[in-house]
Amino acid sequence: MNTEPSSNRIIVGVDGSEYSSAALRWAGRMTERLDMPLEAITCVGIPDLFFSSRMEQGISKFTGELEESAKQLVEQALDRAFDANRPEHLSITVKFGAPAKILVEESRNAQLLIVGRHGEGGFLGQAIGSVSRACAAHSQCPVLLVGQEVENT
Template identity: 90%
Template sequence: MNTEPSSNRIIVGVDGSEYSSAALRWAARMSERLDTPLEVITCVGMPDLFFSSRMETGMTKFSGELEESARQLVEQALDRAFDADRPENVGITVRFGAPAKVLVEESRNAQLLIVGRHGEGGFLGQAIGSVSRACAAHSQCPVLLVGQNDQEK
């Protein structure tokens, strides 16, 4: 079985925020219109991975627990975005690493990358967040940045 990601897929970065839910809704519409697979990608950040890698051997199950927590976060975001109308054939991938780096790597095998834009405050009142900015600047495929209120049905 080929485990290499399909280059015709649409990928959407999810961190559990409402921006993620809006991005999921857009990604589902694009996936349906383009008749392409949809892959939801979430990341377990480097501080968590570093911490778990330094634990005693008997405690390495912690990384599995981190992955399961991230998967539950995605499930909650999918429920929030779609309720009972969840699209079929949605893949979920949990990766360890910095979200911007992971999403840019995943974009090499994608037709489109969709992320929530965050921003509107935070550091110096930036209009988009650091992950969105990095994806827009370095992605290997087109990128759609979705605001929290972009909820066209």
């Protein structure tokens, strides 16, 4: 995991969905054009962390398993996005906490934040998801919201 994030990077929020893969494809294009490293950030949400903190034994083992599962979701999204042609300077970071909060915090040390624009369902059929909305409203760098692509490009 990165301890000192570079401000010369592009970050992309990844939750393992098709929206994540679309956001990763856009991020790959942007990192290539801007010659910047790409950091894929995935978050293990508060309910998962709360549950693991309530376990008397094996807390670190369970936390490690959550982190490993999150990394596998990112790997699957990366495979869908890039096949074998992953960007050269790509790193994966797993953080524990609320995704919107973490991505907004990470945006302080980034040139661009890219997230998938879930929406079109959930509460009142909104066109943008809550994480995307929070990132667009509170990010400290420009934000690119990516919808699900019709075709692979």
